[in-house]
Amino acid sequence: MGAQDMERQALNVFRMRLLGAEVRAVHSGTATLKDATSEAIRDWVTNVETTHYILGSVAGPHPYPMMVREFHAVIGKETRKQALEKWGGKPDVLVACVGGGSNAMGLFHEFVDDKDVRLIGVEAAGFGIDSGKHAATLTKGEVGVLHGAMSYLLQDDDGQIIEPHSISAGLDYPGVGPEHSFLKDIGRAEYYSVTDEEALEAFKRVSRLEGIIPALETSHALAYLEKLCPTLPDGTKVVLNCSGRGDKDVQTATKFLKV
Numbered sequence: 336m337g338a339q340d341m342e343r344q345a346l347n348v349f350r351m352r353l354l355g356a357e358v359r360a361v362h363s364g365t366a367t368l369k370d371a372t373s374e375a376i377r378d379w380v381t382n383v384e385t386t387h388y389i390l391g392s393v394a395g396p397h398p399y400p401m402m403v404r405e406f407h408a409v410i411g412k413e414t415r416k417q418a419l420e421k422w423g424g425k426p427d428v429l430v431a432c433v434g435g436g437s438n439a440m441g442l443f444h445e446f447v448d449d450k451d452v453r454l455i456g457v458e459a460a461g462f463g464i465d466s467g468k469h470a471a472t473l474t475k476g477e478v479g480v481l482h483g484a485m486s487y488l489l490q491d492d493d494g495q496i497i498e499p500h501s502i503s504a505g506l507d508y509p510g511v512g513p514e515h516s517f518l519k520d521i522g523r524a525e526y527y528s529v530t531d532e533e534a535l536e537a538f539k540r541v542s543r544l545e546g547i548i549p550a551l552e553t554s555h556a557l558a559y560l561e562k563l564c565p566t567l568p569d570g571t572k573v574v575l576n577c578s579g580r581g582d583k584d585v586q587t588a589t590k591f592l593k594v
Contacts, residue, residue: 336360337367340504346583365498368434368508372482392435393512396483400440400512407441414574415445422572428453430563431576432556433526434470434506436515438578447523456515457559459501460528470499471528472511473519486513502531502587503551505579533558535591538581550579551587 338360364370379388393400431439433456461469476487489497489509518524537558
């Protein structure tokens with residue numbers, strides 16, 4: 336795990352260690368998700384006879400994106416079932432945050448063939464989409480290869496990876512799952528971005544209004560939902576995937592929010 340992410344996700348690290356896991360810090364590069372993934376792959380190929388590599392996102396080489404998508408597809412299946420029970424039909428719009436893109440793909444996959452259902456992914460715009468400090472890969476990226484997959488990446492003119500930025504550790508990745516790139520290219524899914532500041536405001540607002548502390552990742556989707564809803568007709572059925580809980584992010588939020 337990237338050393339910077341271990342600091343940002345201290346609660347999760349403690350929980351993993353409490354349950355018996357060994358968590359190794361990666362200090363190379365930006366000490367975030369990209370570098371942790373690179374080190375995990377290096378260790379895997381070096382010790383392939385005794386090591387099994389497991390990835391939690393829909394990024395990386397085949398068959399990992401497909402495997403993770405299938406495991407996460409329960410999100411979309413449960414959404415369809417619950418929508419039928421609650422509304423008697425499908426949702427009109429699905430919204431989810433996108434870093435590597437696993438929670439969004441889990442939600443979207445069930446509905447890809449339902450052309451009347453809008454699929455909306457929300458990326459991290461960091462300090463702003465034109466600031467150079469963001470993780471909006473699908474919005475500003477170019478096609479390249481990272482971690483064994485061709486997808487949209489944040490890279491310079493020489494193909495070198497640009498350091499991403501997001502207040503959310505889970506969105507702080509310079510690539511994205513290749514299936515998201517495909518959905519973007521064929522026009523099946525829409526992708527937008529939200530800044531750190533907007534995500535923090537949504538984090539605070541939802542906590543106070545709903546009594547739910549959302550993850551900072553999810554807060555990006557919630558912030559975009561506030562922009563989206565005024566553009567929709569009355570009665571539009573929207574499902575937002577609350578992909579994580581925010582107790583792991585409270586330490587980060589206290590540095591930026593006054594409550």
